[in-house]
Amino acid sequence: MNIPKLPIGTAIETGIDFLAVHLAVITKASAKVVEAVLRIMESGLLAIPVPGFIALAVCGIWLLTRDRKMSVASAIGLALIWNMGLWPATISTLVLVVVATICAIALGVPLGIVVAISARLHKIVMPVLDIMQTMPAFVYLIPAIPFFGLGKTAAIFSTVIFSMPPAIRFTCLGIRQVPAELVECSVALGATRWQRLLKLDLPLAASTIMAGVNQTVMLALSMVVIASMIGAKGLGGEVWKAIQRLQMGHGFEAGIAIVIIAMILDRVLQKLGAPKQKK
Amino acid sequence: MTKIQVRNVYKIFGPHPKKAMDMLAQGKSKAEIMAAIRHGVGVHNASFEVQEGETVVIMGLSGSGKSTLVRCLNRLITPTAGSVLIDGKDVMTMGERELRQIRQRKMAMVFQNFALFPHRTVRENTAMGLEIQGIPKAERLSRATEVLALVGLETWADAYPRELSGGMQQRVGLARALALSPDILLMDEAFSALDPLIRRDMQDELINMQNTLRKTIVFISHDLDEALKLGDRVILMKDGAIVQIGTPEQILTSPATEYVARFVQDVDVTKVFTAESVMKHSEAVAYLPADGPRAALRKMRKHNIAYLFVVDHNQRLVGIVSADAAASLAAQGKDQLSEGICTDIKTVLPSTPAQELFEIMSDLPYPLAVADENNKFKGVIVRGTLVAVLAERGGVA
Numbered sequence: 001m002n003i004p005k006l007p008i009g010t011a012i013e014t015g016i017d018f019l020a021v022h023l024a025v026i027t028k029a030s031a032k033v034v035e036a037v038l039r040i041m042e043s044g045l046l047a048i049p050v051p052g053f054i055a056l057a058v059c060g061i062w063l064l065t066r067d068r069k070m071s072v073a074s075a076i077g078l079a080l081i082w083n084m085g086l087w088p089a090t091i092s093t094l095v096l097v098v099v100a101t102i103c104a105i106a107l108g109v110p111l112g113i114v115v116a117i118s119a120r121l122h123k124i125v126m127p128v129l130d131i132m133q134t135m136p137a138f139v140y141l142i143p144a145i146p147f148f149g150l151g152k153t154a155a156i157f158s159t160v161i162f163s164m165p166p167a168i169r170f171t172c173l174g175i176r177q178v179p180a181e182l183v184e185c186s187v188a189l190g191a192t193r194w195q196r197l198l199k200l201d202l203p204l205a206a207s208t209i210m211a212g213v214n215q216t217v218m219l220a221l222s223m224v225v226i227a228s229m230i231g232a233k234g235l236g237g238e239v240w241k242a243i244q245r246l247q248m249g250h251g252f253e254a255g256i257a258i259v260i261i262a263m264i265l266d267r268v269l270q271k272l273g274a275p276k277q278k279k
Numbered sequence: 280m281t282k283i284q285v286r287n288v289y290k291i292f293g294p295h296p297k298k299a300m301d302m303l304a305q306g307k308s309k310a311e312i313m314a315a316i317r318h319g320v321g322v323h324n325a326s327f328e329v330q331e332g333e334t335v336v337i338m339g340l341s342g343s344g345k346s347t348l349v350r351c352l353n354r355l356i357t358p359t360a361g362s363v364l365i366d367g368k369d370v371m372t373m374g375e376r377e378l379r380q381i382r383q384r385k386m387a388m389v390f391q392n393f394a395l396f397p398h399r400t401v402r403e404n405t406a407m408g409l410e411i412q413g414i415p416k417a418e419r420l421s422r423a424t425e426v427l428a429l430v431g432l433e434t435w436a437d438a439y440p441r442e443l444s445g446g447m448q449q450r451v452g453l454a455r456a457l458a459l460s461p462d463i464l465l466m467d468e469a470f471s472a473l474d475p476l477i478r479r480d481m482q483d484e485l486i487n488m489q490n491t492l493r494k495t496i497v498f499i500s501h502d503l504d505e506a507l508k509l510g511d512r513v514i515l516m517k518d519g520a521i522v523q524i525g526t527p528e529q530i531l532t533s534p535a536t537e538y539v540a541r542f543v544q545d546v547d548v549t550k551v552f553t554a555e556s557v558m559k560h561s562e563a564v565a566y567l568p569a570d571g572p573r574a575a576l577r578k579m580r581k582h583n584i585a586y587l588f589v590v591d592h593n594q595r596l597v598g599i600v601s602a603d604a605a606a607s608l609a610a611q612g613k614d615q616l617s618e619g620i621c622t623d624i625k626t627v628l629p630s631t632p633a634q635e636l637f638e639i640m641s642d643l644p645y646p647l648a649v650a651d652e653n654n655k656f657k658g659v660i661v662r663g664t665l666v667a668v669l670a671e672r673g674g675v676a
Contacts, residue, residue: 179394181390181392181394182394182396184355184390184394185388185390185394186407186411187355187382188353188355188382188387188388188465189382189383189387189407189408189411189455189459190378190379190380190381190382190383190384190408190411190412191379191411192379195411199396199407199410199411200396203398204397204398
């Protein structure tokens, strides 16, 4: 018996093509705007002399974490990147990561709140998140191209999609973990849902949400590298170039730079997420 | 005045409460309904009233529906059927806004596990209800500080809940409720999570506080001793239904059902105790002929009582004088008490079994004097304390 192939791929393609045709005018235009903004940010950051930038960054890290060892390690790491000649690529990657993360969090956290509150949405969104997280990251690159064309906007678009699930998941989890007796107490005190969210849910969920933000940043960083295939450039672009030219040394240098950035971001965010020791 | 009126309240847990209600109407039991359609009967036809200033204890074992019932009062749980009237207004027909109003200002709740907000200081926790009412920060914090002084925690105002012991945490819970100046306090097993000694202290404090504040209190407890000690009346629940409502004496002396009887049998220490063991050694007596009406009145005021036993210089009991009698003597300018003394009073011997005291005291308008064979004054038995003392010792014995 000959079972015909189900037209899943065709259906998705038709759908996306349809959207692309009708939305391309808007999306392509917005891609231009985004790219211009990114360029301004990059050149702005690159205008700062590198030693000054490193000094500023280390000061910032110390102020945020109050961890001397980490500040020194960050200084050495950043200096190494500069030394390897990867500074411009690093700044470009950082800008992409920061912009993509801000978008992912701005979308993910509110969505997580809504999903935590509505049982019905929770049922719908959770499996979608499962799919989003298990889908191979590369797949997100493909639909980004018809909408935004090759380039950084497409990279940011696929990065946001790829890195948003933990922000949603952790926000939802944090809010659902608020002890039932505290929820009951706030209702008994006559709080509105909005008051409950601001005075109880979000403060108690804060450290969980920060853990989600940390994950989002890490995923964004990894995706920004992958997105070099569709023109994200930056450190990922260096790796991608090294693969195509089989330059093992250069590939590893870019890899090390990515590791340094990842570690700095991770540690700083972990420190911010840890519940503050009051008194 | 009737403050709370609960009429035929039912609460069914499950997706099809109607089915379970029909089965209840057919006389099926809670267990049968659970077995047949897996619906829980939380509250089964509960009706009772609470008067203003009264302390009512709803008591029962876990699963008896007492916590569900108290949550029906402020509609944390919406009853399946019936009505709950607070000051004559039915909370069942209230809209969201009106319901919030009532929760914010009229009824405050104290929880078994304290339910303090871990990210806020003691003071901020206390001010939480006021914050929700939208009262400006400076005002609500200063009010919180006042209430904290009332529960003896003013020095801990800036600490976080986790730094406090259980008893102190519950004081914060109580302060948070009192900060709202509510008419009604709902206390859900408020002292159950505390150590026995701390629990007793808190009970005593609540009784003291209640003497001045006169709130309407609905107190949930699974502890009969606590119920008898705190309650002006006690409501006994089993399987979601009310099995008896009565004063502590009524519950102890005439249990309505076998179940209540079994419940109270452990407390039935009345046979063991005698008048001597439950009486108070009262210093509040008037001496003849030294004390005149004014001195008697002063002693009554000092001890916050409305009567005074009168003894002669040999400690022999002469009679009792009421505040009214002493006041009218004083108004007439008399300086002797003798005219105002009621000499025809009931006394018991120190060896009288406590069991008989209930009957003797049941229609006595004033406290019972304990005197020995030579009519020498030994002490006083007050109705409320009789039950409390018995309950407390029964728990220890």
